[in-house]
Amino acid sequence: MAKNVFFFGEGKSDKNLFGGKGANLGEMIQIGLPVPPGFTITTQVCRDFMITGKYPENLDAEIAEAIKKLETKTGKKFGDLNNPLLVSVRSGAPVSMPGMMDTVLNLGLNDNTVKGLAKKSNNERFAYDCYRRFLHMFGDVVLGVEHSLFEATIESLKKDEEVELDYELSVDALKKLISKYKDLIKKNTGKDFPQEPVAQLKGSVDAVFKSWNSKRAITYRRLNQISDEMGTAVNVQTMVFGNLGESSATGVGFTRNPATGENKLYGEYLLNAQGEDVVAGIRTPRPIQELNNEMPNAYADLVKAYELLEKHYKDVQDFEFTVEEGKLYMLQTRSGKRTAHAAVKIAVDMVKEGLIDKKGAVLSVDPASLDQLLHKGLDPIAKNKAQLLTKGLPASPGAAVGEIAFTAAKAKEMAEEGKQVILVRTETSPEDIEGMSIAQGILTARGGMTSHAAVVARGMGKCCISGAGDLNINEDTLSMTIKNVKFIEGDIITLDGGTGEVFKGKLRVVEPVLSGAFSELMSWADSFRKLKVKTNADTPHDAEVARKFGAEGIGLCRTEHMFFDKERIVAVREMILAHNLEGRERALAKLLPMQREDFIGIFKAMDGLPVIIRLLDPPLHEFLPHEEEEMKEVAEQMDLPVSDIRETVESLKELNPMLGFRGCRLGILYPEITVMQARAIMEAAMECQRRGIKVIPQIEVPIVGNVKELVMIKELIEKVAVEIGAKGKVKYQIGTMIEVPRAAITADEIAPEAEFMSFGTNDLTQMGCGFSRDDAGKFLKLYVDRGIYARDPFQAIDREGVGKLMQICVEKARSVKPKMEIGICGEHGGEPSSVEFCHLIGLNDVSCSPFRVPIARLAAAHAALKYPQH
């Protein structure tokens, strides 16, 4: 029969079996730290219970034996009138889930042992207070009596006794309360409160195991991507008391400052108190250093202990301790949560201190947390006091304060008046680009993490909150309501793009500062990673920003974004509205010099680095106006009857534009568009070369599903290269996006014709999973809540589905061209778990928006360190 119960320190430390808490307590004992003795019931028991609904047959016996051992060790005894053994029963999962599961303290108290505790502590008030707390906790956690009933009982008693605070209750009052609590339990459960400690223990262990599947625990796991299957362990530990008089204390500490990273013990304590008093905020805890004055010996022990802890774990520790009558006990330790800023400093410091190596340093910083470092943030103190209006999706990090504008035009107008603007829209469209670019931040009522607003804002490194469903925008009256609060143009709001929170009024914004430690850490990361990190950039400015963030090239330059400029859109529309080739070519001739200038700017910014330029991708109707008013405007502008515009708009309308006339299909029907773009790229490259700039253009063909499409577009490009004399002079490459499932499946046919490939995982997810990112909002949230997808597949690559398509593609492509350069340029390229997956399947590079480049660099290093064999 399997062993289910382990004494702390017994056996090899194993987080998966003992949980984080149990393993740490054991380890602390093993390295000689003073820990109150106890034992762990393994996570295996929990896992089996979840499946079978039963506990192992031998569990009760094992627990009884462990208790006996504990009694021997402490000299105390369960139920003993003079020297009763009291224990805590706590959860402890392999992954920390603070506060999410249940805990029972002071277990072992009953009508008899409370007297023993009173005698031993020489503090009757304390003993009865413990007992009433235990009854409350046990009643709530184990017996399922509503927490609020206990609260109501004590409140009513305090009124009767005419006191205001719990600790003002007299011993007699506490005894009354205990009696009332017992009645409450009897009334609500039909049974008496169990006086027998063994029964108390059995009930508590069961309750703690079951709390693994409490609603809040499940929710927490979902939010933190923790597997439902790992289960929790249960730790039973001898109680020690920090409230046995002035030589007792309790406190918490961090081995280093978790906010700044400073290498100095950080924490606080309370004399003559229990742990919960530190948190409760009734008395103000004192800085930990002051303990040295009051209990120099205990403090010296504590210093020794914390130094030992950090040395042992080679990581910042967050620990709890109690001093019972002068003796220090370490109650818990775990890896300390820290700000990104602190994480970076600590990592670099620890390398310098020789505590960890560079690999460890790189691995100690969560790539996703870097977002905090790279963007403005809100002053946390200001945030605590501010009025939260609603929460949307954290579409693009950063903080922004400004006056509301409901249209892009108005936003521009206000910005020109020198105002700071927040652009608030139901959804944004490509025509809003200019308004978005001058706004401080963007807030939309609809759309997900990959909506237009989100994608563009991330590209701009601009704060954006999307899909804030509480927003009710009335575009006629230029106003909106959020949960019945009305806002008009010019009202000030503040956005926290990192959390999705929208606040009323102006909050203080804190600027990001990149430390030297950051650069140092990133340089280590770069030395480990195998994936190259490129950026998605459509403008020279974005390209420069990304380069500063360490981008090693452009992985995706979307040419269509260049088409929305006010002056250009006229020519674009002229092309679309032309009735024949001649008309289209005339319009394209106007666009040619503009596109050429765009590319010159980008090539210049990327001097020496490769630049992937994607040919025109979106359906043409995206460039046309759709509202009657706008159509009239455009008609006037173009000197055409409005019916012409309407007809073209109508004829280009698509039922499923995602699966419509776009990508290379445009170039196959209208080769002149491809020819113009190829020409602009080649001419720009030649011009740059004349100026001494090193250009490495890679022309990318979008929406290829069939190798013959690629062949046809290639022919057009090659012809242009020959015609303008770029052939042999410019070292261009022609490759393809892999975003249509058919392309992935036939990658062995496509590979011979492609000089590089780049996954467009947004579209690949849409087509592969069969849901449009614009429409999936209706069900995708529920899908993630219900666990159908572990995470939103538009945020992190769906490894089991879309990922498999990617793997098939890589295998097929490399089967015919082993050195095929394959990258990814969707939004996933800057998301750590997706970057890891790209490493695992052997891609060459990832590309992401400029502000995510450092995240991708660090994530790539993590992946390479975790999976060196890939």
Place this chain on the structure above:
Amino acid sequence: MAKNVFFFGEGKSDKNLFGGKGANLGEMIQIGLPVPPGFTITTQVCRDFMITGKYPENLDAEIAEAIKKLETKTGKKFGDLNNPLLVSVRSGAPVSMPGMMDTVLNLGLNDNTVKGLAKKSNNERFAYDCYRRFLHMFGDVVLGVEHSLFEATIESLKKDEEVELDYELSVDALKKLISKYKDLIKKNTGKDFPQEPVAQLKGSVDAVFKSWNSKRAITYRRLNQISDEMGTAVNVQTMVFGNLGESSATGVGFTRNPATGENKLYGEYLLNAQGEDVVAGIRTPRPIQELNNEMPNAYADLVKAYELLEKHYKDVQDFEFTVEEGKLYMLQTRSGKRTAHAAVKIAVDMVKEGLIDKKGAVLSVDPASLDQLLHKGLDPIAKNKAQLLTKGLPASPGAAVGEIAFTAAKAKEMAEEGKQVILVRTETSPEDIEGMSIAQGILTARGGMTSHAAVVARGMGKCCISGAGDLNINEDTLSMTIKNVKFIEGDIITLDGGTGEVFKGKLRVVEPVLSGAFSELMSWADSFRKLKVKTNADTPHDAEVARKFGAEGIGLCRTEHMFFDKERIVAVREMILAHNLEGRERALAKLLPMQREDFIGIFKAMDGLPVIIRLLDPPLHEFLPHEEEEMKEVAEQMDLPVSDIRETVESLKELNPMLGFRGCRLGILYPEITVMQARAIMEAAMECQRRGIKVIPQIEVPIVGNVKELVMIKELIEKVAVEIGAKGKVKYQIGTMIEVPRAAITADEIAPEAEFMSFGTNDLTQMGCGFSRDDAGKFLKLYVDRGIYARDPFQAIDREGVGKLMQICVEKARSVKPKMEIGICGEHGGEPSSVEFCHLIGLNDVSCSPFRVPIARLAAAHAALKYPQH
């Protein structure tokens, strides 16, 4: 060096190398038939030439040698003044492409040899007529002088000579014409007409090879799915003349009647004439049997020859012959084209005659041709005289005559008045179903072969032409124009759904007759095929029709089609518009008894056969009105403010409904819908069992992309089964559609949860290839024209792409469940090449609309006979 030139009969008959014509001529010689001697230049030469642009070095020498051999054999000589050798130069590809490539006749004539021909034939007029024809043909085909220039020259000469017909020209006039033709050639090519027969031959061979890539040949190949790569052979054959006097003749024949299949020589001939005269229609040819009176010997030889031919080829032959001065020559033979009716009769007859076996008989009938047998057709004579208005896509076969109605409501009204109606719409939508069902035929201006109109019409076995782009429908004035001809409501038109032709006025319609031979042939087919053939049917009527056509179950019953009924749509809308679960359940309770009755009807019709019922699939907005007028109507009907309707319509609007809130996603968000449907199915099954009907219900979950979706829906169904006591009593199965690429890719995860799988290749094509069938019209036609896809992937499965996804799915599913039953229920299930593919990848069944069931049965037999190892 490879041998490029083969004398007829030399070497093993090989169509791929010698072309069909060359191989047949050789075979005819080998079986002892009289064939004018000649030789074949292989298709390999053509293939090489297409790649390298050059002919083999030794080709000229080989041809010279062959000519020498020909001269020896015939005793005639190239360029000989007295007995000149004249040859024909003809193309001959491995697959017949009649009239698509070039031919040169009478080669070898020049200013000298024409005299020899005159002397030998004792017919100067004939000789000079040959010469002027040769000049014309050679000038046009080999030298590239416009055909019209020769025409203009002869026309002008006829005017000068004051004659009306070519053959009225005198010998002198012909000589004048010859001189003018030579001038014309000189003027247009800058060179003299080549008098030298060897030069003539070289030019002609080159021209015939090059005609493989003429525009019309390429177009023909595209239309007939013939590979561009096979190339043509060139046949050089001694000319024989059917016009050397009254003992000469020429004719064509079929070994059996190609229209009726009757086993009787069928053909016609002309005395003293050349082959082209038979076709030209100047003289009326006589029935072939009359030749027996005029040339009993030649006729006896002909009878022997044709009997030998059929016996050798074991197939109806279409042959050409010439009698030169009493001697019969067979000039060509090939498999004879026949009507479907004839094909079936001939196949069955030949088995009875012991000429072929049942396998051969089954293989001799083209599955697609059965469409002709199962549907009404137009009287071909009437068709020839009728006014063709335009041509659309042949969306659903059959013929229909009726008065035009432009709305479904009007169509119904007119039908109720006893009129025959053609429903003419820009596009149809589900709301038109009732109008479609009472119409004789349906004509739409937009939409492809898989548009709503096309799919529904095929399901109904009703004639439909879709995507007739020339139609310009004005719904306000209830009129339309087709190429400027105006039509109003009530005007009569005729549709040929088999060809897509639209005619003005009323044409005679011929009813289909299914012969006994048909049943016999189909029973043979059934004995060979491995694939089961099921049907897509949503009503008891369709189910009965399909069963008569041999369906072995229902492969797809779309429950949503049951929702569009006038009475039901109200309840459906009530459900959609409900604001809460209670409201939805109230509306669903109304639908439950109706759905139950539907299923009872269908189970009854399919007594003893399995029925796959698909749960609700389309996005909910499809059930809502979209026009303001309709919304008002519905609002009144439901006693709701119109704003409510508008809001719901707005909130359900999707950018890409194909990839939206549909399929199992509906049931996961609104489990009550699934519960109602499951209940209706189970209750219907139990009721049927009470009535002694054998029911085998298979519940199919649509749009599954992730196994967890299937698991959740299954749970709902199983719960219903337990609740209503069907568990253990009804032998139901639960399976899934495979239509989302992710489902195909993860079939090994899905398989353990699915009791059957069925490919929805329409959606799989849309998502796999990334084009919506509704929107792809814009480019897909060009894609097929340019050869990017060999065929429209919505018509025939794209084996290289979508087919690969299917293969992956089958392999993965069977890797965990080797006996997994997998079928297909998209529109492809009734298309022969797709059926073949389904056989090749080991599916268990195909399902198609009722009228395609026989096609699928025959196609499945073909596949099994051609690929018995699969």
